[in-house]
Amino acid sequence: AQSVTQLDSQVPVFEEAPVELRCNYSSSVSVYLFWYVQYPNQGLQLLLKYLSGSTLVKGINGFEAEFNKSQTSFHLRKPSVHISDTAEYFCAVSPFKAAGNKLTFGGGTRVLVKP
């Protein structure tokens, strides 16, 4: 079984400041890793994913994440946030051989960007 922990439930940040959202996971097997974003009153949208290769992954809207296998972490970063980045962010994992691409989600981190 897998579990995902997002260490911060809420992150307030000023516009144009950097932000980091922390994600740690636990799994007895190798996993793929994902970050999803949920804007207010919308469904989830994929920000980025790590399947293999370079551990630094770039996604949409200027976000990037780094996979650290030894620390079982997949932290999300953005060097300069905008008001429009206000949303909830979810980290998720899926085992390499999971039937049905089953995802296990973390509890979410709510980012509030202040002017």
Next chain:
Amino acid sequence: DADVTQTPRNRITKTGKRIMLECSQTKGHDRMYWYRQDPGLGLRLIYYSFDVKDINKGEISDGYSVSRQAQAKFSLSLESAIPNQTALYFCATSDLGREGRYEQYFGPGTRLTVT
């Protein structure tokens, strides 16, 4: 038009009532999923389906049932709704066999309140 649609978007119902939430997709994907989202818990998988003839329980299937009427349609039913089923429900799809296999596409969600 949205690729994954859910109806209704909002529903308030009383304890003991039967409720059906519907999901339709135009992406042509084989796999469909139902999740519920609760604050602080992220998304948890209720049921998933590989194709019309294959339905599987997720981690929290008790109190729910599903029907895959066609490749494009996947319905979630609450036979006798109870207040702790108040949540935001998401349908998702994914494709089998291509790079997109590793990405799930989410509908806009249905907010269900059981009084």
